[in-house]
Amino acid sequence: MKKIFIILLILGQFIHAQNKKVKDTSRTELDNIFVTANRTKTVRQETPVAISKISAKTIDETKATALYEMVNKTPGVLMVNLGNEQHMMAIRQPMTTNAYYLYLEDGLPIRPLGIFNHNALLEINQFNLQAIEVVKGPASSLYGPEAVGGTINLISQKPSFYPEFKFGIQADQWGYKRIQASGGATIGKLGFHIAGISSIQENSWMTHSDYQKDNLNIRLDYAINDNTRLISNTMIGNYFSDMSGGVNEQDFYNRDYKSTSDFTYRKSEALRSRLTLEHDWNTNANSSLTVYHRDNKLGQNPSYGIRWSATNNPTSATGEVNSNNFKSYGAVGQHTQKFDFWNTTMVSGATFDFSPVTYWSYLIKLSATLNPGDSGKQTVNKYEIVSEHPETKLANYSADIYNTAIFKQISFSPVSEVTFTLGGRYDNMKLNYDNALDNSTGNKTYDKFTFKAGVNYNPFKEAGFYGNYSQGFSPPNITTIFRARPGTGGTTGKPAEFYYNLEPATFENFEIGGWVSVYKNKLSFDYAAYYMEGKNELLNIKLEDNTTDFRSAGETSHKGIEFGLNYTPNRQWHIRLGGTVAEHRYIDFKVSDITTDALQNLGGYEMPSAPRWTGNSELSYYPNWFPNFRAAVECQYVSSFYQNQINTVSYEGYTIFNGRLGYKYKNVEFYGNVLNFTDKLYAYNVGRGNVTSAQSSYLAAAPRTFLIGLQYNLCLKK
Template identity: 45%
Template sequence: MKKLYIIIILTFVALNTWAQTTVKGKIFDAITKEPLAGASIFVENSNEGTHSNSMGAFNFTTHFTIEKVQVAFAGYQSVTVTLTGKELSIALSPTSNRIQEVVVTASREVQLRREAPIAISKISSKQIEETKPTIINELINKVPGVIMTNLTNEQHMMAIRQPMTTSPYFLYMEDGIPIRPVGVFNHNALLEMNMYSLNSVEVIKGPSSSLYGSEANGGAVNFITLKPSAIPTVRIGIQRDNFGYVRTQFSGGSYVNQNLGFVASGFVAQQRNSWLTYSDYNKYGFNLRTDYRINDRSKLILAGSIDKYRTEMTGSVDSSGFYNRKYQSNNEFTFRNVNALRIRLTHEFEINKNSELVTSLYIRNNDIEQLPSYAIKKDLNNPTIAHGQHNDNAFKSIGFVSQNSTKLKFLNSKLITGLSYDYSPNTYWASYVSITRDTKTGFYPSAVEHPDSVLANYKANIANLGAYFQYEFSPVQRLKIVLGGRYDNIRYNFDNYLPSTAFTGAPDSKNSFDSFTPKVGLTYNFNPDLGAYANYSRGFCPPSVNQLYSGVKVPSLQPSKFDNYEIGGWATVLKKWLYVDFSFYQMNGFNEVVSYRLVDNSTESRNSGKTLHRGIEYSLNFTPNNQLSFRFGGSNVVHQYVNYEVSSTLNYNGKEMPQAPHFIANAEITYRPSFLKGFRVATEWQRISSYFLDNGNTQRYNDRTLFGLKGVSTMNFRAGYNLKGIEIFGNLMNVSNELYANNATLGAFGKSFTPASPRTLTIGLTYQFRGRQNQ
């Protein structure tokens, strides 16, 4: 009898084992091929399944006899995959109508957009891939309420809840690490970015100093770079336009084994004989990242980038040259030369299933040498001469950011704490350049440097210690409250190597700036497709080293502070075809540093007292089917001086700030016909309304362009066809060949313009090799 029982048991075990099905594979992004961690893999109509790990891999066994599994991940189209008996390689495609579903910048870690009580926009890998940008502003300007102004040859300035400005109110980051230290802001800092290394871009609008520290006031832009791909991937490409721009580029990588992966990307670009004279430039960039999994709980990431840039700096164009389309540079000697190196080592450690510690160590080495066209000052007493300078601004940094995230059972809460330190010695020198001027043409035919006439020569050791926390909890279902704050201590140790009689004659000094920046926010999700948020946040920004010391005798600038009040929401409606997002905000600025133009056409930094920044930002994405999608983003804003007294007899109280358009919009419609798989065509519209050019609001940039609208109104057209990894594409920018200015200013000698490119056609070819995939 016992033998019979044993036989029955063994038979049952054998049959049960025989009936089991093992499912294993990896899941990754269909565009970037990066592994997707946390994707759901499950048997249809059952509770059996699993989630992908940090490498995108999964493995589970089921007692069901199955032929297919379902795969889902937030922000991606769900798929059903047929089992083949082999390891699966599953590519998920990003959705078009919910591209902002997952973000990382709101809390320095991955979270759902609907849980973040801030205005944040995401440019996805799909948008980057289809835009095929020549310069970064072609991406950034898709974000509602944002203007990244092209000042030629990738030089730029920004407007996020601010006028178009060169002031240090925007924080630029690469994978959450600022690309520059506090106090050494440069409005052209995004020159140092490799577009071909990008996975996505996230933009926080409004102060985020409570998490990222000073300078994150108008907004913070986080460039998230590529990770090693789940399958071997290599991509190469070339593109050129009809005005002498050529760029070749590559990227490639994979996991070598289950523990080690790498990705590399780079490009070489050059501009020759453009529509604008004296505007040739060269740019090179290379990024390398290696991921190494030490064990199931620990991972190392080593990433680095090198960027080199040199450009001729054409001067602005006067009214005659602009309106007659005679884009003649006023000089042939100005230049900018940039060398940038960044390296970081990140350790991700899972302390337990509820707690994670991420620590990044980094170094930077940056140098900008230039003889800038914007620094040319006309002599008020002698019209045949002008004055300029040759300068070099360099820094070397070492620092770290360490953050712990712990989930707590109490009120379904999470506590994030962090500590950061940055030490950046900054050196600056400048020598005088005498310039001759042709009074008939306004051209500067020659310049002579005087090395013995030193205008500035100093060193400032910058130290920034920051500590922050963020506590999230849910007192009731659907409601999440976020409390946060950060303390920053910033010290400048300034050593001047020149006497007090020099152009920069500020005495040796030690300046310290301390600030606590709080944040309070909440989100309420009525359902998974409808939510609202509100927040209060404070921003803080000390004057930069250059603003504080260069060209002055005694430092006088005070730190700027901003109080931001905001409400917003989002909804997905019409069978999830339509996604809408909006925010109302009012930001009050105190001691905001503004650029005041002097009679010789030069500028100096001054505190303005009190300013007001108020507006509404809104966006919608409409995707009725897989063939058609429509995107619109816009903002209506007011930027105003509340209290700005220049002297006892002059104030600008109640005046609008210069270069502050009331309306900004960007819209795009894309068609991907089902009858021609791999083909896409898109039309984009960029709109910037007119704006004042001076503090007194006496003159405007008010030209009429497309559709009779005043300011900027231009159309762009993009098309591409991808067949078996080979893609040919074309971008036609400024389709109607509008005459408009990317930037207009008013000086002592009249208006000057940075003209936008005339109609420009860029064509390109890319080839992508990738390993086997099931979807």
């Protein structure tokens, strides 16, 4: 990465030399314009979904070390920090790693269908973001499967009209350091933007938690003529992280932040490239064609893969090493047509994606050193590798995934105050596989038509209302399909059994909402109320030895209210309030076929890791008496939630405060962030199995953290 930053520094000098060649054109924030919900630029008043936008100003002032610091500012969103930019998500779902979220980069999925990874956003370059749009609720009718709980679209920086260059460094007291640089300009018909970032974590508050991340993004825009543009995007990223995992209850409350292993890790090598041709046929018609390629290698010795039982030979355990590698070749075509009749807009398109994937996992044997007993409980102090067994495969398959889809959406306004939106999409996922564990070959097909219908009613300039019905669809992740069931395969002596019969999850979502903006837009309020019902939702049961058995729930329900308020009484003050109240329950979830088991169906129970209340609010101050200074205090609240599926143990939740300061002097900005200002002891999530002997695993959050940074911003105008 040092070479990257040398290149970027040279770029800064080049930009300075081009100063007199470029016109002065200002960029405008269009916070009321969205592109994600309708795949085209649309005003909020014509968007019948719950959608939020994190602006360039918010991104710049947050100075986040990880995406969750920005995304959690959105009402209805809880991005769960798992450390070192690893994460899980909760949008109209409990905190989960399941494939019910779609992550987009400039409208294109980061992962192909069938190869979901809840950590996909760790590949994102935070210094390359212009905005973040979050659509809450199913968006499968436009973007396809996995767009169920929510869709997050990370919008990259575009080439500036005038030369600009940024360079920054930041660090905290726990061994985290980051260096970043970006630059861009438009010279004649060619515009370019380059952004690089390099992060490193060493000797942190948690043992065995080092990581390193390097990312480079390059964008080129070429104006073929006034109506035709060619856009190229390339991302190269490398990531390596220790995986510290959770800590037991005693260590957590003693603030003894020690990992039970010193060998677990996650590493990623990612390349994404795309080329887009856009053409404006006239003021009412636009077409685009994007071809793209992905190349991703993900290797792990995961902490979550350690299997240990307090009752079955507690001084030994097992783990695994795995590798998941895929490439993608695809295309997306889209045409947008506007008609004067009823102010109609029609978006039509088709996608094709071919993604060959290979996956293998093998057994490792571990020894477990126990802690002294505490009230009869046994916990592990440390795991150590005894032997590795590449010959004992836990999974071993290759597959070709073919994803094809067509979609269409139409919006029209028969009267000026009312806009109707109808959309539909047909997806077909074909999987040709070769499973080496049972020497089987075959194919599976998952297909579904998803539909949505919405209406916007804007009786006043200051207020609007909407309602929608939308469907969601998500086939099982193929890694789940070819994972041997617990108690089979490996060293069990029993033939491996697999999850070939898992059905796709389907969802129906009903939603109403609205917005109000008064006092010359100084006060705005938006809200949404939803009820979403899922069938065949893929869930898991954590067994006594920490293995996971996958089941499809017969039926689940998800309902809640999301709200956000922004108030700017004057230029000095800004108040943002955001919150969610939600309930997630099993309606029908059969967990046992054994008649003697006390609990056979979890119907009526709350889902674990599902807080009833979450919220994020912020007070910002920009004093007139001290120009170019800013200060903000942020509050993050998460209420109590159940740790296990049988609702016997809960975690109390947390309330924390963050502070941010910044001052700009000419081209230099100095800033400081304080995260967890009160040094609160809390965990991002706590999980526990259903059996009586199960013990809680705490994903501990960082103690009070001081981050300081410096950023140089050079913007040249004629």
